[in-house]
Amino acid sequence: MNWKEGPIEGVVIRPLKRYEDARGWLAEFFRQDELDPSVYPVMGYVSLTHPGITRGPHEHREQTDLFVFFHGHLRLYLWDARPDSPTYSHRQVLDVGEAHPVTALVPPGVVHAYRNVGHTPALLINCPNRLYAGWGRREPVDEIRHENRPDHPFHMD
Numbered sequence: 001m002n003w004k005e006g007p008i009e010g011v012v013i014r015p016l017k018r019y020e021d022a023r024g025w026l027a028e029f030f031r032q033d034e035l036d037p038s039v040y041p042v043m044g045y046v047s048l049t050h051p052g053i054t055r056g057p058h059e060h061r062e063q064t065d066l067f068v069f070f071h072g073h074l075r076l077y078l079w080d081a082r083p084d085s086p087t088y089s090h091r092q093v094l095d096v097g098e099a100h101p102v103t104a105l106v107p108p109g110v111v112h113a114y115r116n117v118g119h120t121p122a123l124l125i126n127c128p129n130r131l132y133a134g135w136g137r138r139e140p141v142d143e144i145r146h147e148n149r150p151d152h153p154f155h156m157d
């Protein structure tokens, strides 16, 4: 697969506005009056990733992720693997975290992964619009874990 660097339709990267004062800082990471109802979060989780570790590449069939990158130094990779997308075969790579705090809205079918390229653990918050394993954790997890496919085309340089 020949990936081309370029924007991916439906991916929205927004800088976090940090309200800083002598006590520290505060930043909003989503508001319903700034989101389409179809992607309103229904849950949230936080994960910590150690230096040098990669999470992904993963993909969802129905779920939209709303990632919040705000702590540590992560390199985010996105691949448009949707054959019917006008930006099919586009790839986006961006460094995010403490120095570049952002939210990243990632639609279903956009493959995503991130690597901790810093020297300290990195935190991530995700507020997806689907419950993990459905209501009461009774459904299959909506996730394709490409890292388990030796021949996957989602290479992170």
Ligand SMILES: Cc1cn([C@H]2C[C@H](O)[C@@H](COP(=O)(O)OP(=O)(O)O[C@H]3O[C@H](C)C(=O)[C@H](O)[C@H]3O)O2)c(=O)[nH]c1=O
Residues within 6 Å of the ligand: 045, 047, 055, 056, 058, 059, 112, 132, 143
């Ligand atoms: C996501 C999630 C995971 N878990 C449990 C399942 C495992 O026992 C453990 C670690 O989960 P996982 O190995 O899926 O974590 P990652 O590899 O970081 O993947 C997560 O972050 C990447 C970026 C993705 O895109 C995945 O969809 C998301 O699962 O937490 C839960 O209990 N609830 C949850 O909402």
